[in-house]
Amino acid sequence: MVDYSGIVCALLVSAVCVHSQRPNYEIAAAAPRPECETIKGQRCVFPFTYKGKTYNSCTNDGTVNGKAWCAYETSRDGTAIPGKWEDCDTSVCLVPExxxxxxxxxxxxxxxxxxxxxxxxxxxxxxxxxxxxxxxxxxxxxxxxxxxxxxxxxxxxxxxxxxxxxxxxxxxxxxxxxxxxxxxxxxxxxxxxxxxxxxxxxx
The missing domain is CATH 2.10.10.10 (Fibronectin, type II, collagen-binding)
Known part of the structure; x- marks a missing residue:
């Protein structure tokens, strides 16, 4: 009778070696996009309503310095609270041209x-x-x-x-x-x- 135990062991060792040498192709998950913030670090609240219009991103409506802004605090109905808004940080916010x-x-x-x-x-x-x-x-x-x-x-x-x-x-x-x-x-x-x-x- 042929003794196959040595052959089986050799195959198992070979399989383990091949598996251990196989490169890891797992793709790392993309880093989440930073939340939109104001230039002073306040987190923008979207959507917000200003003068009856609702915004889902920074806006230039009503600006007096030409820069886009957002509300960082709103009332319960989503309306921007006067004075609770600042210019958006363009490094983390999508600002329209x-x-x-x-x-x-x-x-x-x-x-x-x-x-x-x-x-x-x-x-x-x-x-x-x-x-x-x-x-x-x-x-x-x-x-x-x-x-x-x-x-x-x-x-x-x-x-x-x-x-x-x-x-x-x-x-x-x-x-x-x-x-x-x-x-x-x-x-x-x-x-x-x-x-x-x-x-x-x-x-």
Whole structure:
């Protein structure tokens, strides 16, 4: 009779060795994304409601310094508590790209789209058709009321530049082109004329 015990033992030892040398391909679980915080380390509370609108991420609505912010404390119904908000830490928060003014009374603040002025609604920077040094530039409102109307008389506007930032839509977006076309008129043998702007200029 053939003694197989030695062969079986050799096979078992070989199997153990092969298993012990097999590389470990286990993939480590991805580290959880850091929670969104304010620049002072307060944890943002999402969703939160501000002036009747609900936000699930940092927002530029209502900002006065051009930076996105969040609420870190809310009431029982989710409404942001006045004073309990701060600018978001962009290193841990998803902050949307926004159009910011480059000059004017409120330079550096973010445009508030859509905004309504002199009976017209703008979803991008609007052409400044009033005479003076700013004629032909593009501007936007930096503060609106809860209905989207430009808050006038307080210097809540600025100039956007010209097409150097796609999110501004200065003369490039559909709405801007429509506004441009409505304000321009070309007659036979005449040069392009933008005419007088309706109403007073923003203040």
């Amino acid at each position: 926004v159009c910011k003014t480059e000059s004017g009374p409120d330079s550096g603040n973010s445009c508030k789209f859509p905004f309504r002025f002199n009976g017209q609604t703008y979803n991008s920077c609007a052409r400044w058709n009033w005479s003076g040094d700013n004629y032909g530039k593009y501007w936007c409102s930096t503060k609106t009321d809860r209905y989207g109307n430009h808050v006038n008389g307080q210097g809540n506007y600025g100039f956007c530049g010209f097409c150097d930032n796609p999110v501004c839509g200065c003369g490039c977006g559909i709405d801007a082109r429509k506004n441009f076309a409505q304000s321009a008129s070309v007659g036979a043998g005449d040069s392009i004329s933008f005419g007088a702007a309706s109403g007073n200029s923003p203040a």
